[in-house]
Amino acid sequence: MIVWKEMARAKVRFGLLIGAIALLVFLILFQQALRDGLITSFTGAIEHQTAPVLVYSTDGRRNLQSSSITPELAAQVRAVDGAAAVGRIGQSTLSVRAGGSITAAAVIGYERRDLGAPQDLVAGRYPAAEGEGVANETDASEGFGLGKVVRIAPGGYPIRIVGQSRDTNLQASPTVFVRYGSWEQAVLAANPDARKPLPNALGLRPAAGVSPDELVARVNRLNPELEALTRHDAATKAPGVAQVSRSFLVIFLLYGLVVPLVIGLFFLIVTLQKARTLTLLRAIGARSRTLVWALIVQVLVVVGLGIAIGTLLYLPVSFLRVGSIPLQFDTTAVVGWGLGILALGVASSWFSARRVLRIEPAEALSGGGLGA
Amino acid sequence: MTKDGAPALRMDSVRKVYPTGDEEVVALDHATLTIDHEEIVALVGPSGSGKTTLCSIAGGILSPTAGTVVVAGADITGYSARRLTDFRREHVGFVFQTVNLVPFLTARENLLVVDEIGRRTGAPARKRADQLLEELGLAGRGRHLPATLSGGQRQRVAIGRALMNDPDLVLFDEPTSALDTQLGEQVMELIRDEMNSRGIAAVVVTHDERMTHYADRTVHITDGVLEGSPPR
Numbered sequence A: 001m002i003v004w005k006e007m008a009r010a011k012v013r014f015g016l017l018i019g020a021i022a023l024l025v026f027l028i029l030f031q032q033a034l035r036d037g038l039i040t041s042f043t044g045a046i047e048h049q050t051a052p053v054l055v056y057s058t059d060g061r062r063n064l065q066s067s068s069i070t071p072e073l074a075a076q077v078r079a080v081d082g083a084a085a086v087g088r089i090g091q092s093t094l095s096v097r098a099g100g101s102i103t104a105a106a107v108i109g110y111e112r113r114d115l116g117a118p119q120d121l122v123a124g125r126y127p128a129a130e131g132e133g134v135a136n137e138t139d140a141s142e143g144f145g146l147g148k149v150v151r152i153a154p155g156g157y158p159i160r161i162v163g164q165s166r167d168t169n170l171q172a173s174p175t176v177f178v179r180y181g182s183w184e185q186a187v188l189a190a191n192p193d194a195r196k197p198l199p200n201a202l203g204l205r206p207a208a209g210v211s212p213d214e215l216v217a218r219v220n221r222l223n224p225e226l227e228a229l230t231r232h233d234a235a236t237k238a239p240g241v242a243q244v245s246r247s248f249l250v251i252f253l254l255y256g257l258v259v260p261l262v263i264g265l266f267f268l269i270v271t272l273q274k275a276r277t278l279t280l281l282r283a284i285g286a287r288s289r290t291l292v293w294a295l296i297v298q299v300l301v302v303v304g305l306g307i308a309i310g311t312l313l314y315l316p317v318s319f320l321r322v323g324s325i326p327l328q329f330d331t332t333a334v335v336g337w338g339l340g341i342l343a344l345g346v347a348s349s350w351f352s353a354r355r356v357l358r359i360e361p362a363e364a365l366s367g368g369g370l371g372a
Numbered sequence B: 001m002t003k004d005g006a007p008a009l010r011m012d013s014v015r016k017v018y019p020t021g022d023e024e025v026v027a028l029d030h031a032t033l034t035i036d037h038e039e040i041v042a043l044v045g046p047s048g049s050g051k052t053t054l055c056s057i058a059g060g061i062l063s064p065t066a067g068t069v070v071v072a073g074a075d076i077t078g079y080s081a082r083r084l085t086d087f088r089r090e091h092v093g094f095v096f097q098t099v100n101l102v103p104f105l106t107a108r109e110n111l112l113v114v115d116e117i118g119r120r121t122g123a124p125a126r127k128r129a130d131q132l133l134e135e136l137g138l139a140g141r142g143r144h145l146p147a148t149l150s151g152g153q154r155q156r157v158a159i160g161r162a163l164m165n166d167p168d169l170v171l172f173d174e175p176t177s178a179l180d181t182q183l184g185e186q187v188m189e190l191i192r193d194e195m196n197s198r199g200i201a202a203v204v205v206t207h208d209e210r211m212t213h214y215a216d217r218t219v220h221i222t223d224g225v226l227e228g229s230p231p232r
């Protein structure tokens, strides 16, 4: 009761703290979504394609477009023990006329659907013939909608969008997955003088009993000019991704400092200000444990409300796009951050709890009390 | 109230020494005092004579340096801090010299807080609080915060709070010092009536000799030494 009454009679004070926590929660969730959206829009095509193992040329530095697999290297990979299947993957960023304007789009060609195509479709079907493609669903607004025909700008090679996938963008550009032959034709259409393009990477499927990690190790032992990566590593260790992750980590660490500081200081001030009351309660027989528990309940309530309001603020924003980056309401992130912030809040009230535990009931006699 | 008719308070050769820096202050020396149940004792003495110290030892807020303290038949001398806390909550009522009320709780809630810090009883406690407020002439003031009450009303709320746990002994530390003479006498009368009607023993600290006629007996204290007057 006393916990609620105190908060009810100091609405502005506690309201301000709840508001501050809500704002911090909102910012954290927003930036988490931004980070996830950013990374997904840069490497979603790799994370969500079908090949469990990707092999790049080392000089491509884990960048699909800069990597190039010569026939000699390809032959070595095909001969490796433990690979059940090998498929070529090509990728180019091409100017594409879509929906009346020209945009730079990533065109990805895969030789086998199980080695480089999107893992799932949310609409339509996989390409069944040359000149058909799968685009990311969010690119529909840029003219890559289901049933639309986009054209490689020089040369006019047409691709009809027959399927839609989710979270499969590359380099934050509209991304189209096509059959390998279509990709070769698109590249040649854009650049008629060029030779037939080399594949940028190879997709590998490990044989039964061989783990992707093992296969990666075997390929990497073949030739220093080859770099094999598991699907997940290829996505998270792509150039830029690590830097983005690290930048956001710094931001999150700052929040990890600010959140407990705000909560901890607030409750420390409140505790100091009501030292006389706490002393009185101790003198009339309240156990210190009772008072500490009341403090913790108050922290949980205030922080819990802050998290709830922050999440509600974030909810409508999570349906928006920041530039080309679609945000998402990530329940795991909300729950994770919520629990983390609750824990930080309780931990930060440690100083206040220590104050409470140190109160001497005898101070009530002199009218003294901590800090009073 | 008290166990087997034991006295409400028995202090035997109680000594209290405060260590202050390298010197020691003897606040109480060889204090021996017995208060019967249902007895009201006025404790009179100049400032710094040890009145508050005596009350806090009698109420289990402080532990004596030497001597024994038995409250309502329970020898609390060797109690741990934790047991003393529980003992205060269950058996003793306090009206302190200075801070007495929780500023953010209403008059009624200040009474109910006693229930909340102990084993909650809920409805019976609410009934008791309303009854006490009524008796103390605060029936219409239950929803008032302390800041909106007069000094006399605040003191009466504190008295109600002290009676909430149905104590064996109530300790009033200068309950009238902040009030003018007329109000002070009203409060003293109230204390006497409440104690007598409930049969609760009390120590009432005052340095105003005029207030002592509300007590059954007056005990004087000077420099930590008690000097009793015979019971009336």
Ligand SMILES: Nc1ncnc2c1ncn2[C@@H]1O[C@H](COP(=O)(O)OP(=O)(O)OP(=O)(O)O)[C@@H](O)[C@H]1O
Residues within 6 Å of the ligand: B018, B019, B020, B025, B026, B027, B045, B046, B047, B048, B049, B050, B051, B052, B053, B054, B097
């Ligand atoms: N916590 C303490 N530390 C050191 N000395 C103390 C402490 N509390 C009280 N004293 C000293 O003990 C003596 C008795 O103090 P006490 O508070 O019991 O007096 P009192 O009779 O209640 O005085 P007053 O009428 O002013 O309230 C005083 O000399 C006081 O300075």
Ligand SMILES: [Mg+2]
Residues within 6 Å of the ligand: B051, B052, B053, B097, B173
């Ligand atoms: Mg005093």
